[in-house]
Amino acid sequence: MKLASEVDAVTIENEFINPDGLAAIEKCGHLLLPSTATLRLIQDKFVQKETLAKAGLSMPPYAAVSSVADLQRIGKEFGWPLVLKKRRNSYDGKGNFTVRSEAEATEGWKQLDGERNALYAEAFCPFERELAVILTRSRDGQHAVYPVVETVQKNHICHVVRAPADVSASLAAEARRLATKAVESIEGVGTFGIELFLTKDGKVLVNEIAPRVHNSGHYTIEGCVCSQFENHVRAVLGWPLGSTQMVASAAVMVNLLGASKGPGQPNGVGEALEIPGAHVHVYGKAVSVTGRKMGHVTALGNNVAEAEKIAQDAAAHIIFGATA
């Protein structure tokens, strides 16, 4: 409340905030963007699915899960494996459990503590690739839509983002259309990351929306005329949105993940900086944890392969969590 009374607008960089607390800011007439109405439609991922489905967006089948028996019934309907998820506070695979058979339903329910957490299930989507679109929506409903990118995930964590994605113009257009519709359906203002599946039969499905600047958009800092961060600020402040055009033919971002538990300062930054064109970002987190996002490297190039080689070469030098 003190912050809100001193600034033009309040925004968030993390969606795991109690909306009831944030609502107090709005009640006093301060500007909060994205609004708690938008956040309420996002934070509960089952509600998010319902909202997107109502807007006519295609997505893998999903269902709320209220018991082990319920989960077993849904598994029969969707087929095994399916992904059991917490409705709230899950990210980067935390709060997800892949249930491979009816026999594993009890294990999944226990792992995610179904007695205490609201859960839902999603049919496993046999996707060919994962795509993402960063999109900024202004207060007056204008959209700045960034290029469709390909994201490479391992263990539910984003490792690499390739911009632009190597997909046909019509698939790219469909991905951008879905992303736009998704953010419209929640009346989002600011920058949003929309994760999509490209299925093996060439369909684009919405996976989920993040109501904030997104890992799949970090490449826009060097790669686009106006970054996802600047456009977020522009949107929240009611300013016109900036160009989402790329400044090079291709950009690739490689995440720097904690290799082990240890100090947050990396080794190898000097070696990484030897590589021309490698843009090294270290987040300054105090502690490295295995798999934790500690930084990223972006490189531009004439094509994705060229940019990826630079980014990967630099990233390979940087180790988080090792003792010096």
Add this chain to the structure above:
Amino acid sequence: MKLASEVDAVTIENEFINPDGLAAIEKCGHLLLPSTATLRLIQDKFVQKETLAKAGLSMPPYAAVSSVADLQRIGKEFGWPLVLKKRRNSYDGKGNFTVRSEAEATEGWKQLDGERNALYAEAFCPFERELAVILTRSRDGQHAVYPVVETVQKNHICHVVRAPADVSASLAAEARRLATKAVESIEGVGTFGIELFLTKDGKVLVNEIAPRVHNSGHYTIEGCVCSQFENHVRAVLGWPLGSTQMVASAAVMVNLLGASKGPGQPNGVGEALEIPGAHVHVYGKAVSVTGRKMGHVTALGNNVAEAEKIAQDAAAHIIFGATA
């Protein structure tokens, strides 16, 4: 001393700091870059000239001035007009006075308070254009030299920077050679701005060095692979220097100067942001003063004219110091 004991290195963004105070940091074994030895050779502009002259660099004639009679004698030698300057704490034309004739010598002496301030005189250089080079020098003497740019000054204040300067390859090489030698002569570590004159007979002369990131290098934020700011940090921390290559054919920066005394928040930012490709920087200074540097706009383009149109169009909208 408290800061120095908590960090890897201390650097400066302003050269008007008492070097005796800074020397205490060095005496305790902390790293200060650029060093006080470098700063002492820069802060007194007469000493700076002497140092550059000793290194064999060409520059307009100059002389220390100890009295009005001295100034009149120097004027006879150099010819009128000449530029009378304070040896210390002068920038953006503050501390400069152009003496147009022997009769004006007394006025110049009074304006700059020669009884209290050490002064020197420089022959007026009938330059065709002003050039500048940003250069970062590493702890081990490596140089990252940025493209030669043209700077357009009015009333001794930089208004526009055009990158690259429209000069021949041999002139550009000479400008970069002089800049490199200048920073070597003061054993500078970090980013330096070297201002140069291109004379009407096609010679390049050194005007002065700033021991810090420089206004003529702000275009490198969007215009070059590695900005003058990142390279400064790299140099000071002992990391390898980044590429100074431009990411577009041309970049132009236009300064945003205070139009009058008033609040530091500008009008017209929204209109400026409507212009695609205009990168608007507002420094957040509390108060606008006529002619004070309050921000800048950079634009990239296929040529300087294209970039300059975008930057000027955007800059024209932004007014500092007017009441809303």
